[in-house]
Every structure is written in structure tokens, then in C-alpha cells.
Amino acid sequence: MSNGSTDEGSTEGAAPGPQTQQHPEPRGRDPWLRFAVTFAVLAVASELVYYGVALESPIFKSYLAALARANGFLLGLVVDGVSVHGTRITSSFFSVEIARGCDAYRICALLSSAIIAFPAPVRTKAWGLVLGLLWLNMLNFVRIITLFFIGGHFYAHFQDSHEIYFPVFLIVMTVAAWIVFVRRATRDAFGPEPDAL
Numbered sequence: 001m002s003n004g005s006t007d008e009g010s011t012e013g014a015a016p017g018p019q020t021q022q023h024p025e026p027r028g029r030d031p032w033l034r035f036a037v038t039f040a041v042l043a044v045a046s047e048l049v050y051y052g053v054a055l056e057s058p059i060f061k062s063y064l065a066a067l068a069r070a071n072g073f074l075l076g077l078v079v080d081g082v083s084v085h086g087t088r089i090t091s092s093f094f095s096v097e098i099a100r101g102c103d104a105y106r107i108c109a110l111l112s113s114a115i116i117a118f119p120a121p122v123r124t125k126a127w128g129l130v131l132g133l134l135w136l137n138m139l140n141f142v143r144i145i146t147l148f149f150i151g152g153h154f155y156a157h158f159q160d161s162h163e164i165y166f167p168v169f170l171i172v173m174t175v176a177a178w179i180v181f182v183r184r185a186t187r188d189a190f191g192p193e194p195d196a197l
Contacts, residue, residue, distance in 0.1 A: 031119045042113035050105055060103075061087075068098040071144045079148075094152035096144070104140035107174045108133050114178050120185035128181040139173055
């Protein structure tokens with residue numbers, strides 16, 4: 001009988017097999033870094049277009065006039081004697097001028113830049129853009145009409161409402177629209193979160 005000390009089935013002392021090493025992904029491929037850079041570029045470009053091209057263009061002036069007509073029509077449903085002359089809405093109750101800053105261009109451009117830059121499927125981005133822009137433009141209509149009534153009933157609060165309260169409100173609503181889009185886009189990509197136990 002053999003009484004050897006070597007056990008053929010033993011793996012003790014065996015050389016470890018090759019181990020795969022995970023190398024960190026290069027920073028240039030980080031989707032969040034790419035999002036931040038793309039968003040910054042688009043946002044700056046939209047500002048350059050707004051101040052360098054859009055403000056003095058006939059198209060932008062026609063847009064302001066169309067915005068005045070649309071708001072004048074809505075106001076005429078509840079206020080007597082509303083008329084629109086160019087970009088000015090007048091009545092015996094109050095008058096407002098639809099000028100630069102009364103448009104929703106900048107908040108729409110900001111939201112659009114964020115949605116386009118976000119790493120999501122094209123279809124999700126398209127729906128986000130359509131619904132987000134409709135939402136912000138609707139809020140801009142609400143802002144103009146509300147300011148009209150504030151000016152007629154509470155004129156002492158008109159300037160603060162126009163320059164402080166409503167701009168802050170629209171920024172908050174823009175951020176809210178962005179959060180809703182991100183939640184929807186990430187839910188589509190990764191599925192709904194599991195129910196808590």
C-alpha cells in the first residue's frame with residue numbers, strides 16, 4: 001500500500017488563476033460630464049441667439065405681436081373693450097405692452113437645452129420637448145393675464161409681480177418640468193422602482 005503524502009485531489013498551494021482588473025472609465029466618457037458640457041454649450045448658444053439675433057429680428061417682433069393678439073383675445077372673453085395695437089393690449093381697465101421679457105423664449109431655451117443634453121432616447125426627448133414647451137408657454141399666458149388683472153386691481157404690486165415674483169415662479173416651474181422629465185426618462189431606461197417592503 002502506498003502511503004504518499006501528496007493528495008491528487010487537493011488544490012492547496014495551487015497558483016491563483018488570472019484575475020480581471022476593472023479599470024475606471026475615462027472621464028471623457030462619463031455621461032453626466034457629457035451632459036453638463038453639452039447643456040452649458042447649448043444654454044450659452046441660446047443666449048447668444050436671443051441677444052445677438054432674435055431681439056431685433058422681424059420674426060421675433062411678429063412673435064411678440066402674435067402673443068399680444070392671443071392674450072388680447074383671451075382677455076376679451078372676460079374684460080370689455082379690449083383691443084390690441086401691435087404689441088400693446090389696451091382697455092379702460094388696464095393696458096400692458098408685450099415687450100422683451102414677456103416672451104417665454106429663455107425659459108423654453110433653458111429647458112430645451114437640458115432635455116437635449118440629457119442621455120435619453122430620442123423619442124423620450126421629443127415628448128419631453130413637446131410637453132415641456134407647451135407647459136411653459138401656457139404658464140406664460142397665465143403670467144401675462146394675471147399681471148393684467150394685478151395692474152388693474154392692485155397696481156402697487158404690479159412692478160414687484162412683474163420683475164420678481166413671476167420670474168421666480170417661472171424658473172421654479174421650469175426646474176419642476178425638468179425634474180418630471182428626468183424621472184420619466186430614467187424610469188423608461190431602468191424600469192419602475194421596486195415596492196418598499
